[in-house]
Amino acid sequence: MRTILDIFGQIFRTLWAHKLRSFLTMFGVAWGVGSLLLLVGLGEGFRSGNKRGLAEFGEDIMFIFPGRAPVIAGSMNSARNYLLTYQDYVDIRAEAPHVRNSTPVLSRDDIHAVSEFASANGQIVGAEPQYNEIRYLPLQQGRWLNEQDDAQRRNVIVLGDELTRNLFSGRPALGAFILLNDIRFEVIGTLKRIGRGDENLTNMRGYIPFQVMATYFPLKGENHENSISLINYQPRVPAEHMLAREEVHKIIARNHGFDYHDEDAFENLDTVEQAEMMGKIFDAMNMFLGTVGLVTLALGAIGVINIMLVAVTERTREIGLRKALGATNRSILFQFFLEGILLTFLSGLIGMGLAGALMALLGMQQGVGNFDPPKLVPTSAFLAIGCLTVAGVIAGLYPARKAAMLPPVEALRQE
Numbered sequence: 001m002r003t004i005l006d007i008f009g010q011i012f013r014t015l016w017a018h019k020l021r022s023f024l025t026m027f028g029v030a031w032g033v034g035s036l037l038l039l040v041g042l043g044e045g046f047r048s049g050n051k052r053g054l055a056e057f058g059e060d061i062m063f064i065f066p067g068r069a070p071v072i073a074g075s076m077n078s079a080r081n082y083l084l085t086y087q088d089y090v091d092i093r094a095e096a097p098h099v100r101n102s103t104p105v106l107s108r109d110d111i112h113a114v115s116e117f118a119s120a121n122g123q124i125v126g127a128e129p130q131y132n133e134i135r136y137l138p139l140q141q142g143r144w145l146n147e148q149d150d151a152q153r154r155n156v157i158v159l160g161d162e163l164t165r166n167l168f169s170g171r172p173a174l175g176a177f178i179l180l181n182d183i184r185f186e187v188i189g190t191l192k193r194i195g196r197g198d199e200n201l202t203n204m205r206g207y208i209p210f211q212v213m214a215t216y217f218p219l220k221g222e223n224h225e226n227s228i229s230l231i232n233y234q235p236r237v238p239a240e241h242m243l244a245r246e247e248v249h250k251i252i253a254r255n256h257g258f259d260y261h262d263e264d265a266f267e268n269l270d271t272v273e274q275a276e277m278m279g280k281i282f283d284a285m286n287m288f289l290g291t292v293g294l295v296t297l298a299l300g301a302i303g304v305i306n307i308m309l310v311a312v313t314e315r316t317r318e319i320g321l322r323k324a325l326g327a328t329n330r331s332i333l334f335q336f337f338l339e340g341i342l343l344t345f346l347s348g349l350i351g352m353g354l355a356g357a358l359m360a361l362l363g364m365q366q367g368v369g370n371f372d373p374p375k376l377v378p379t380s381a382f383l384a385i386g387c388l389t390v391a392g393v394i395a396g397l398y399p400a401r402k403a404a405m406l407p408p409v410e411a412l413r414q415e
Contacts, residue, residue, distance in 0.1 A: 026347035029392070033351030033384045041359050041374030043282075043289045049372035050278050053195075057271060058135040060238050064231045064248055065267035069258035079265075082256040083227040086214075091255065092233060096247035098240045102233035103131045106213045108220075113167060113206065114179040120166035122204040124180060126213020134232050137202070140164075141174045142189030149188075150209040157185040161193040162203035180206075183216055241272040329401075336397055344392035348385030352376075 068079040089104040096102075106126035113120050131137075132144050140161070149156050157178065164173050173187050185208065194202045219227050235244035245268065246260075253260035322332060356376045363373040 022343065025343055025392070026350065029344050029347035029388045030351030030354065032388055033348045033381070034355040036384045037352060037355040037376060037381055038358065038374065039289045039292055040377050040380045041355070043285055044377055045372040045374040046285070047282055048375065050282075052372065060234045060241070061134055061269075061271045062233050062235065062241060062245060062248075063269035064233070064252065065269075066227075066230075067265055067267040069253075069256060069265040070262060082258075083219075084229075084231060084252070085226045085255070086228055087226065088252055088255055089228065089231050091251045092231065092248055095251055096233075096244065098236050098244040098247055100234045100236045101130055101134055102231060103128050103134060104210060104228045105131070105230045105232055106210060106217075106219065107205075107229045108217050111180050111217060113163065115167040115176065117169055117171060118167055120163060122160070122163045122166075122206055123201065124206050124208060124213070124217065126208055126210040126217070128210045131207070131232070134234055135202075136194065137207075138192040138194070140190045140192045142187070144189055145207060145209055150211050153211050153215065154209060155183065155185045155212060156188045156208065158189040158191065158207040159187055160191050160203045160205045160207075163206055164190045180208075181217070235272065238272050238275075241270060245270065333397060333401060337393060340393035340397065341389060344389040345385060348388055352381045352385065355381075 064084065066081065066083045069082050070079045084104075086104055089102060092099055092102050104127075107123055109121075109123050111121075111124040113122060113124075125131075127145070128150060129145050129147055137144070137158075139158075142158070144158060145156065148154070157180070159167070159173060167173070167178060168176065173190050176187050178185055178187060191202070214226075218225075219229065231248075233244065233248065235241040249260045249266055253262075253265070258265055359374045359376050363375075
């Protein structure tokens with residue numbers, strides 16, 4: 001035990017005697033580790049933010065909207081508008097084997113909502129009960145719409161979080177009544193807040209049974225009889241999303257009299273495709289960040305190696321003197337081994353601590369859009385620290401071993 005304490009005492013005295021060199025070595029290690037962790041942390045923040053955004057939207061959702069179909073194939077100058085109808089939705093459910101679930105959506109933004117306490121303008125959506133199986137709509141209180149609500153055309157509504165706040169201002173909403181364009185509706189449920197700030201319009205929506213929406217608030221305009229705003233659907237499995245889309249296109253094109261091969265005639269949104277694209281972006285980003293991180297780590301390792309090589313070479317006379325006083329090769333190498341580990345590992349921990357503190361500081365700020373604050377990745381941290389520690393130890397042991405193998409007289413002659 002005394003020998004170990006003596007060795008550590010000698011190490012600290014040596015480091016203190018060469019303060020600038022020791023600081024530069026530690027700075028190189030800390031900089032390499034900290035830079036790598038910040039790069040990886042930024043990538044993880046971007047990844048988790050986009051995953052969160054997709055998760056708050058729903059799982060494997062696909063949309064089909066009203067579009068413009070050319071009367072003459074390939075000529076958009078001859079295009080005419082077409083509207084989706086409830087029959088389109090019925091046909092999709094009956095004739096598209098690769099579609100697992102679907103729902104018609106009827107929405108309007110011009111419906112005025114009034115409670116006992118306040119009034120508000122939001123988006124009122126008419127949807128069937130399976131809508132919340134497709135879209136992400138976590139309940140805060142009460143229940144969601146059910147089959148009886150739609151079949152019996154009950155005047156019930158589920159409110160988004162922001163619409164609840166605007167209409168009831170902290171008062172109980174469940175069981176209360178509101179007026180939608182002077183028609184009375186009972187609040188049967190409220191939703192949890194989705195997203196951050198005001199970035200998610202779901203919070204300003206109210207949901208009523210589809211048949212009630214179609215009766216009281218159909219879409220305005222000519223030729224809008226039985227028309228709907230859009231259709232949400234999900235593929236049977238994500239890998240079959242293109243097959244599901246093709247089946248939906250065939251049905252819509254047949255019902256509205258145009259060629260389904262004309263992709264310009266369709267207005268789609270495919271979150272499965274978006275997720276695949278984001279996956280490719282993440283892969284490319286990981287490669288880029290990994291390359292930059294390796295370069296940063298390599299530069300840090302080179303700096304550590306150079307400093308350790310110079311530091312140990314300068315101490316050849318010290319090694320010769322210790323050998324003349326009876327020190328063994330093993331004890332000399334053990335001291336330099338401990339010195340390398342202490343210097344690099346401690347510096348790596350400092351770099352990790354500084355990077356973690358900066359990420360925690362950024363974590364106190366709200367993420368912007370689909371970007372979350374950077375996150376510390378422990379695996380990357382310990383891998384970086386381990387690599388630089390190994391480089392520093394090898395860089396110290398190699399010249400120390402050469403010096404220790406010299407006869408004491410030869411070592412003492414070194415300048």
